[in-house]
Amino acid sequence: MPKKILVSGMRTTGDLHLGHLEGTLKNWVNLQEDYECYFFAAVWHAFTDTIISDVKEKTHSMIIDWLSVGLDPEKSVIFRQSAMPQHAELSIILNNFTPLGWLERCPTYKDFVRDDSTRAGVSAGKLTYPVLMTADIAVYKADLVPVGKDQIPHMELSREIIRRFNQYAGDVLVEPKELLSDVPLMLGVDNRKMSKSYDNAINLREEPKSLKAKIQQMITDPQRIRKTDPGEPEVCNVYAYHKIYVKDKLEATADGCRTASIGCKDCKKILFERINNMLEPFRQKRAELEKQPDYITDVLKEGEKKASLVADQTIAEVRKGLGLYY
Numbered sequence: 001m002p003k004k005i006l007v008s009g010m011r012t013t014g015d016l017h018l019g020h021l022e023g024t025l026k027n028w029v030n031l032q033e034d035y036e037c038y039f040f041a042a043v044w045h046a047f048t049d050t051i052i053s054d055v056k057e058k059t060h061s062m063i064i065d066w067l068s069v070g071l072d073p074e075k076s077v078i079f080r081q082s083a084m085p086q087h088a089e090l091s092i093i094l095n096n097f098t099p100l101g102w103l104e105r106c107p108t109y110k111d112f113v114r115d116d117s118t119r120a121g122v123s124a125g126k127l128t129y130p131v132l133m134t135a136d137i138a139v140y141k142a143d144l145v146p147v148g149k150d151q152i153p154h155m156e157l158s159r160e161i162i163r164r165f166n167q168y169a170g171d172v173l174v175e176p177k178e179l180l181s182d183v184p185l186m187l188g189v190d191n192r193k194m195s196k197s198y199d200n201a202i203n204l205r206e207e208p209k210s211l212k213a214k215i216q217q218m219i220t221d222p223q224r225i226r227k228t229d230p231g232e233p234e235v236c237n238v239y240a241y242h243k244i245y246v247k248d249k250l251e252a253t254a255d256g257c258r259t260a261s262i263g264c265k266d267c268k269k270i271l272f273e274r275i276n277n278m279l280e281p282f283r284q285k286r287a288e289l290e291k292q293p294d295y296i297t298d299v300l301k302e303g304e305k306k307a308s309l310v311a312d313q314t315i316a317e318v319r320k321g322l323g324l325y326y
Helices: 018-031 043-047 055-069 085-095 100-104 107-112 116-120 129-138 149-169 208-217 237-245 247-258 264-290 293-322
Strands: 005-011 036-042 076-080 144-147 177-180
Touching: 005 018, 005 043, 005 129, 018 036, 018 055, 018 144, 036 043, 036 055, 036 293, 043 129, 055 076, 055 264, 055 293, 076 293, 085 129, 085 149, 085 293, 100 107, 100 149, 129 149, 144 149, 149 177, 149 293, 208 264, 237 247, 237 264, 247 264, 264 293
Parallel strands: 005 036, 005 144, 036 076, 144 177
Antiparallel strands: none
16 A cells, blocks of 8 residues: 655755754654655745745755754655746646635734735735645645644645645645644743744754753743742743653652752753753764765755656646646
């Protein structure tokens, strides 16, 4: 029985951080064992926010991070979206089957466009982002797309677009289903959303010195001013990280915080040791891969060759369904 097809991508917007690792990459590594996986560097999606000048460097850096944490080009198809014109062609076609109102009601667009002044500066690419996302998925006839709960509206919109196209052209494209994953809430060191723009992220490329400095900056229970003050771990960002990386000592840590038998520095020290130990094999693997730039190029070219075989077949069926013969 053939494996189900799974498709997902990640924007090439900069260094990857622990949020990417816990929310996406660890899940991808597990999924590649059971599904036919297509993982792509979403260059065009990144362009909807800003035009990137160092695309090649950012892309190669991201692929190295993927491989360092366990993605395997022997098990998954790894490629660049920007090297696949089939994505763009299908996106253009699907745009014509997508009412403007659907796009303007998309939650991420509504969140981004707060008033007329912000709306005036939004690119057409930002508005049609969900259509390109649909094309990315549909061109491989994906059965499943791994997403968090916040992305369910995007998946519903993708199915609506595909359904409308199929009503006209026949059952050419597959309506994908979401594969829900539990994404842990990870705030930045300043208790805001972990983001490159806030400079508050713990990156996968973090070296021990900078990792220790960032963890020392993390905000704890604001009511716990002195070590002798009892604290409430559930309001502490460090404890939220302990729930992910120090699960075996969680109860003792919570009790120690509430009884003031341990201090915030103690919790941060333990957290540093756990995250540093976790990142060390990634650092070693990354160091090996960075000495092999030709290997990364080969991984991408081989992935794009495999992806093209599937995408070309889909585009041929799409053209036939539309009556476009060449």
